Amino acid sequence: MTTYLLRRLAFLVVSLLLAAAVLFLLLRLLPGDPANSLLTIGADPGQIAAARHQIGSDRPLPQQFVTWLGQMATFDLGESFISTLPVGPEIAARLVVTVPLTLLAFLLAVVVAVPVGFLAAHRANRWYGPLLNGVSQFGIAVPVFWLGMLLITSFALYFHLLPAGGFPQDDWADPADALTSLLLPVVTIALVMSASLIRYVRSATLDVLDSDYLRTFRALGSSFTGAMWRHGLRNAAVPVISILGIELATTFLGAVVVESVFALPGLGSMLAKGIAQHDYPIVQGVLFVSTFGVLVIGFLADLAQRLIDPRLRGTTTRSAR
Amino acid sequence: MNPPGASGGGKKGGAGVLEVIGLTVRSGEGRALVSDLSFAIEPGARLGLIGESGSGKSLTALAIMGLLPAGMTVSGSIVLDAPGLARTDVIGAAERHLKGLRGRGATVVFQEPLTALDPLMKIGRQLAEPLRRVRGLRGAALRRAVVTALEEVRLPTPGRVAKAYPHEISGGQRQRVAIAMALACEPALLIADEPTTALDVTVQAEVLALLDGLVTARGMALLFISHDLAVVSSVTDHVIVLKDGVAVETGDVLDIVTSPRHPYTRDLVTSARRLDSALDWTHP
Amino acid sequence: MNAPEPPVQPLTSTPPPEPLAEPLTSTPPPEPLAERLTSTLLPEPFGGRRRTGGRRSPTLVIGCLLAGAIVAVAVVSLFWLPFPPDDTSGGRLAPPGPPHLLGTDKLGRDLLTQLMIGARIALTAGIGSVALGGVLGVAAGLPAGFATRWLDDTIAALLDILIAFPTLLLAMLLVAAREASLGSAVLAIGLAMSAIVARLTRVLVKRVLAQDFITASRTSGTSWPRVVAEHVLPNIWPTLLVNLALQLGLAVLAEASLSYLGLGAPPPNASWGRMLQEAQSTVLTAPLGAVAPGLLLIMLVVGVNLVADGLRDVADPTRRRSR
Numbered sequence: 001m002t003t004y005l006l007r008r009l010a011f012l013v014v015s016l017l018l019a020a021a022v023l024f025l026l027l028r029l030l031p032g033d034p035a036n037s038l039l040t041i042g043a044d045p046g047q048i049a050a051a052r053h054q055i056g057s058d059r060p061l062p063q064q065f066v067t068w069l070g071q072m073a074t075f076d077l078g079e080s081f082i083s084t085l086p087v088g089p090e091i092a093a094r095l096v097v098t099v100p101l102t103l104l105a106f107l108l109a110v111v112v113a114v115p116v117g118f119l120a121a122h123r124a125n126r127w128y129g130p131l132l133n134g135v136s137q138f139g140i141a142v143p144v145f146w147l148g149m150l151l152i153t154s155f156a157l158y159f160h161l162l163p164a165g166g167f168p169q170d171d172w173a174d175p176a177d178a179l180t181s182l183l184l185p186v187v188t189i190a191l192v193m194s195a196s197l198i199r200y201v202r203s204a205t206l207d208v209l210d211s212d213y214l215r216t217f218r219a220l221g222s223s224f225t226g227a228m229w230r231h232g233l234r235n236a237a238v239p240v241i242s243i244l245g246i247e248l249a250t251t252f253l254g255a256v257v258v259e260s261v262f263a264l265p266g267l268g269s270m271l272a273k274g275i276a277q278h279d280y281p282i283v284q285g286v287l288f289v290s291t292f293g294v295l296v297i298g299f300l301a302d303l304a305q306r307l308i309d310p311r312l313r314g315t316t317t318r319s320a321r
Numbered sequence: 322m323n324p325p326g327a328s329g330g331g332k333k334g335g336a337g338v339l340e341v342i343g344l345t346v347r348s349g350e351g352r353a354l355v356s357d358l359s360f361a362i363e364p365g366a367r368l369g370l371i372g373e374s375g376s377g378k379s380l381t382a383l384a385i386m387g388l389l390p391a392g393m394t395v396s397g398s399i400v401l402d403a404p405g406l407a408r409t410d411v412i413g414a415a416e417r418h419l420k421g422l423r424g425r426g427a428t429v430v431f432q433e434p435l436t437a438l439d440p441l442m443k444i445g446r447q448l449a450e451p452l453r454r455v456r457g458l459r460g461a462a463l464r465r466a467v468v469t470a471l472e473e474v475r476l477p478t479p480g481r482v483a484k485a486y487p488h489e490i491s492g493g494q495r496q497r498v499a500i501a502m503a504l505a506c507e508p509a510l511l512i513a514d515e516p517t518t519a520l521d522v523t524v525q526a527e528v529l530a531l532l533d534g535l536v537t538a539r540g541m542a543l544l545f546i547s548h549d550l551a552v553v554s555s556v557t558d559h560v561i562v563l564k565d566g567v568a569v570e571t572g573d574v575l576d577i578v579t580s581p582r583h584p585y586t587r588d589l590v591t592s593a594r595r596l597d598s599a600l601d602w603t604h605p
Numbered sequence: 606m607n608a609p610e611p612p613v614q615p616l617t618s619t620p621p622p623e624p625l626a627e628p629l630t631s632t633p634p635p636e637p638l639a640e641r642l643t644s645t646l647l648p649e650p651f652g653g654r655r656r657t658g659g660r661r662s663p664t665l666v667i668g669c670l671l672a673g674a675i676v677a678v679a680v681v682s683l684f685w686l687p688f689p690p691d692d693t694s695g696g697r698l699a700p701p702g703p704p705h706l707l708g709t710d711k712l713g714r715d716l717l718t719q720l721m722i723g724a725r726i727a728l729t730a731g732i733g734s735v736a737l738g739g740v741l742g743v744a745a746g747l748p749a750g751f752a753t754r755w756l757d758d759t760i761a762a763l764l765d766i767l768i769a770f771p772t773l774l775l776a777m778l779l780v781a782a783r784e785a786s787l788g789s790a791v792l793a794i795g796l797a798m799s800a801i802v803a804r805l806t807r808v809l810v811k812r813v814l815a816q817d818f819i820t821a822s823r824t825s826g827t828s829w830p831r832v833v834a835e836h837v838l839p840n841i842w843p844t845l846l847v848n849l850a851l852q853l854g855l856a857v858l859a860e861a862s863l864s865y866l867g868l869g870a871p872p873p874n875a876s877w878g879r880m881l882q883e884a885q886s887t888v889l890t891a892p893l894g895a896v897a898p899g900l901l902l903i904m905l906v907v908g909v910n911l912v913a914d915g916l917r918d919v920a921d922p923t924r925r926r927s928r
Contacts, residue, residue, distance in 0.1 A: 015766040022767075026778050125391050141906035143858055145865045146881055146899040153888045153895070212436035216499070219386050219431075220451045220506055221424025224416070230450070231439045238441070253773045257862050261885075272866050275777055287774050295766075310486040311440060 019291045077285035087285040098266035105189035106251045113194040117201025139195025148188040148261035165263035185262045189254040204236040245301025249294040337361035338542045343397035355566040367543040369553035372563035378546045387419040403509035424506035432515035434495035438487040445483030451505040474501045493524035510542040550593040665915025671908025682721035719875035726876045730860035731853045737795025742802025750810025767800035780868040787870040809841040850913035854906040
């Protein structure tokens with residue numbers, strides 16, 4: 001397990017470096033010098049050179065990359081072109097919205113999806129099993145921002161039950177207030193996320209229901225519930241946990257989009273604004289932090305899976321098929 | 322439908338551990354997977370059920386356990402009469418009633434020993450489950466019983482096996498564990514559903530011998546299911562030949578091998594012979 | 606069942622009897638994440654996989670009808686539109702009724718026209734991304750399937766990293782670096798998809814190559830290119846096709862999200878995502894504009910997913926048979 005942990009950690013670091021390189025290259029190599037965003041239309045060559053020097057884009061790429069990596073490693077994410085404020089603290093401030101939004105939505109999605117997915121599998125022969133399955137099939141096709149729009153329309157604009165968007169100025173000073181403004185966005189993301197989760201839970205449950213070991217223990221005299229509890233649950237958890245990491249990452253992406261729908265001051269709206277204004281340090285900073293988060297989530301999910309599944313513990317290479 | 326003499330096994334009705342009369346299993350679409358199958362097994366007796374895959378032999382085993390997949394419909398009667406348990410018709414019995422019957426009344430050793438065990442649980446804990454339920458053992462006594470049960474199926478290092486996960490031991494060892502778990506229930510009837518098919522030929526013989534010895538020692542009734550005439554004939558004398566869910570022939574193994582009446586049985590015998598001679602040829 | 610199956614022969618493999626604790630590599634570890642995601646845990650047939658049925662797949666028929674309707678609309682939009690796309694003569698937010706059958710949006714553009722163009726854009730985005738992702742992915746995954754040892758490990762790790770890079774963020778990055786356009790969106794979605802397709806292809810190729818009939822074919826002197834053409838490709842394409850169909854649905858959704866955020870096709874092209882974004886402010890006064898694009902999106906994605914499920918039912922010969 002320790003060897004695996006070290007290997008997986010090394011893999012995480014390499015992934016981060018590679019992701020950083022991809023981020024760096026994409027932003028530098030694609031047409032358009034980052035310095036352009038500092039310039040007005042019709043700038044003379046002297047101004048362009050000055051801007052390039054200020055950004056550092058006149059130096060050789062490897063050197064730029066190393067400098068940039070050093071900055072990223074110390075979470076020095078540069079300063080916004082527009083507001084000239086440092087990007088790091090701004091991202092930290094935005095995480096106060098995005099992290100609770102993502103986690104709450106994810107938790108709600110899991111809480112909904114586990115029993116529903118189980119029922120969809122276990123009751124496949126009753127009328128509601130296929131119905132639940134059909135609803136989830138429909139659900140994975142629903143665009144998350146559209147569901148958000150519909151929920152705003154009905155709960156905020158029509159019934160006036162909840163705020164249509166925004167977040168308290170003083171963040172979590174009044175938790176009830178903050179939660180109220182997060183309620184609709186959380187439900188929006190959770191509903192869409194649970195649709196795909198339901199399918200995974202259902203599939204994992206079907207595998208367990210179909211499994212030989214469940215049949216063995218029932219043939220030995222275990223009750224269905226007992227066998228399901230002692231053997232089914234853990235076995236079904238293995239594949240579900242392996243996708244939970246990706247689902248959490250997807251939830252985060254959902255949050256990025258949904259923040260725009262609900263005008264929440266989170267990472268997503270920061271990114272959207274950064275892109276629209278060609279505020280390149282902001283875009284880079286947000287993407288770096290997001291990718292970092294996604295990769296760490298993947299790392300944790302892999303570890304969790306190892307802890308549950310003894311079959312994985314012996315193998316150290318990821319490519320063991 | 323039923324060829325003469327197809328309902329066989331026990332000669333006298335009523336005294337059997339298991340009495341199957343007119344068993345019919347239909348798929349969700351209504352296709353008959355097992356048709357009008359009847360047989361009986363007396364206490365301590367053995368019966369072989371032989372047929373190719375898809376002939377309905379495994380479904381018969383599951384029907385006896387009341388564990389048919391959802392969606393299948395079953396008719397006829399399957400009466401289990403184990404000592405110490407109420408005589409019950411499995412078909413139509415309530416689940417809570419069946420639960421008490423499974424294990425003590427009848428239990429199964431399944432074909433695929435890797436998937437038949439919980440891959441995430443140590444073997445000792447899995448084996449402890451029936452021991453605890455049936456014999457009411459706890460604590461140190463339970464741990465000792467686990468080791469004893471593993472020794473009984475002649476596993477060389479029972480302590481090590483108990484601490485291993487199923488994927489850490491070999492196929493033959495897994496099947497021995499499965500047999501130990503079935504025996505832990507002290508069943509009146511043991512159903513062995515292709516117990517050696519997934520194993521290598523040499524291991525097959527060892528496991529068969531083990532099963533044979535243990536069943537004799539415990540005086541259990543045995544329903545042995547296989548596609549392999551040679552394997553069946555090494556364990557039991559009396560067989561039913563099943564084809565497409567219909568019993569096409571029944572009787573003594575020797576009679577069937579020497580003078581098969583049904584064309585299908587003849588095919589089985591010839592292919593078994595051919596395999597035999599091929600074996601002789603490759604391993605002189 | 607059409608693949609040449611090796612004969613089932615228990616006698617062919619006779620390893621030594623019963624070692625305690627076999628080497629771990631000999632037991633199949635649970636399927637890795639990639640496979641769970643791409644093969645086992647793909648959405649299942651609509652009615653549940655327990656259903657054992659005939660050859661005809663109602664899933665496929667319904668899926669074809671839903672997706673086909675959108676395709677038909679997109680094709681018609683190439684030759685005929687009720688109004689010119691930027692004709693604002695109808696007045697703002699006109700209610701449904703002739704001549705504007707579905708009314709107009711807040712700039713006075715005909716909604717039906719916009720929806721028809723939207724169908725074309727959604728399909729262009731979906732098909733374009735899948736074409737790009739499919740070609741790149743298979744081209745990368747096929748040779749990767751043949752790699753062994755450290756090269757194999759390296760490729761696997763590389764693909765894992767690429768997949769960990771979230772599609773939407775990659776798309777945003779590309780759009781930030783280039784210009785917001787349909788091409789940028791397709792490029793981004795296609796690139797992200799290619800990593801997923803490559804990983805699936807690699808796993809599938811490896812699985813086929815492990816089969817006995819490949820060894821048999823190689824021993825009888827067949828060259829590798831012929832093995833690929835005769836055995837590998839025919840065996841992997843059904844699963845690939847199903848996966849690409851699912852990716853098509855995801856690509857359509859991704860494009861809609863991008864254009865909702867203003868990062869998709871720029872204004873003269875009416876993408877459903879952008880239509881929804883524009884209609885958000887007038888949702889109470891002109892609900893149709895905020896509902897219709899969403900419904901069409903769902904219709905297309907559900908249709909495509911059902912087609913994928915139906916294809917799997919038809920193409921996958923390894924479904925569990927009842928005992």
